[in-house]
Amino acid sequence: MKKNKTFETVRKVIMIVLGAVIAAYGLEAVLIPNSVIDGGVTGISIMGSYVFGLPLGVLLFILNLPFVYLGYKQVGKTFAIMSIVGIAALSISTVLLHHVTIILGPEDPLLIVLAGGIFLGVGIGIVLRNGGALDGSEVLAVLLSRKIPFSVGDIILFLNAFIFIGASFIYGLESALYSAITYYIAKNVIDIIQVGLEKSKSVQVVSAKSAQxxxxxxARLGRGVTFTQGRGGFSNEPTDILHCVINRMEENKLVSIIKEHDENAFVVISDVSEVRGGNFKKRDIH
Structure with missing residues (x-):
């Protein structure tokens, strides 16, 4: 058990470092050379480095320390350690990659925001998925996501809106708008990396054959179901309403199962932002 735990910790550290390097490459090879900034504490550090001529890596590490402490107090020791690993890796990577070859020039603004957003989203998403953070705003977003019904990506985007307003006074309105578009792309990539193919869907089925x-x-999906008693508004007849939660990879199979038993079943399928508790974990089927 201890050996498995150590292996898992090492795996997470490696993935966090990898995510930090990917994000740093996106910054140094795509965004910063084209005056498109990152958001959060990283964005503030980039602007501080530009205005005061200080090393970006040093500012990244120093300005993020208070948020790491906040993460330690509110989330726990493991989260704080993983965040320090990620932030340190990002700081060092920006120094090592500072003179890396720029892969896109200012003549390709759409490619800049697309590539930059993908690099940032993949890097940040990998780090968050493995229990760390690259930026103080991410630490704050993780904490807030526990209290309010918004994803980490949504909260980061909201916080960064204020950073982009400040960037418009330093780099100009055009660069600030490109930065906002870049983060919109990064936000969606972050959510995909975090949730992956396991994004949940809520299903409601109204049918005379709900039990079957x-x-x-x-039997065929390994998912539990819940029945509630309903009554048809037109027919005034009692009916069972079936409810279950699946991941999106199971949607087609679920629809096929329903059609096999009742072609005329009333089915509602909707996205679910988060699932906690209960017996959502899939039961093994053979």
């Missing part, structure tokens, strides 16, 4: 459908879902 429920049994088939349990």
């Amino acid at each position: 459908i429920g049994e088939a879902i349990g």
Whole structure:
């Protein structure tokens, strides 16, 4: 057990360092040379480095320390350690990659925001998925996401809106707008990396054969179902309403199961932002 835990910790550290390097490459090879900034504490550090001529890596590490302490107090020791690893790796990587070859020039603004957003989103998403953070705003976003019904990516985008307003006074309005577009792309990539293919969907089925459908879902998908008693508004007849939660990879199979039992079943499928508790974990099926 201890050996497995050590292996998992080492794996997470490696992935966090990898994510930090990817994000740093996006900054140094795409965004910063074209006056498109990152957001959060990293964005403030970039602007501070530009205005005062201080090393970006030093500012990144120093300005993020208070947020790491906040993460330690509010989330825990492991999160703080993983965040320090990520922030240190990002700081060192920006120094080592400072003179890396620029892969896109100012004549390709759309490619700049697309490539920069993908690099940032993949890097940040990998770090967050493995229990760390690259930026103080991410630490704050992780904390806030526990209190309010918004994803980490949504909160980061909101916080960065204020950073981009400040950037418009330093780099100009055009660069600030490109920065905002870049982060919109990064936000969506972050959510994809964090949630992956396991994004959940809520399913409601109204059918005269709800019991048979429920049994088939349990046997063939390994998912639990819940029945609630309803009454048809037109027919005034009682009916069972089936409810279950699946991931998006299971949607087509679920629809096929429903159609096999009742072609006329009323089905509602909607996205779910988060699932906690209960018995959502998939049961093994053979």
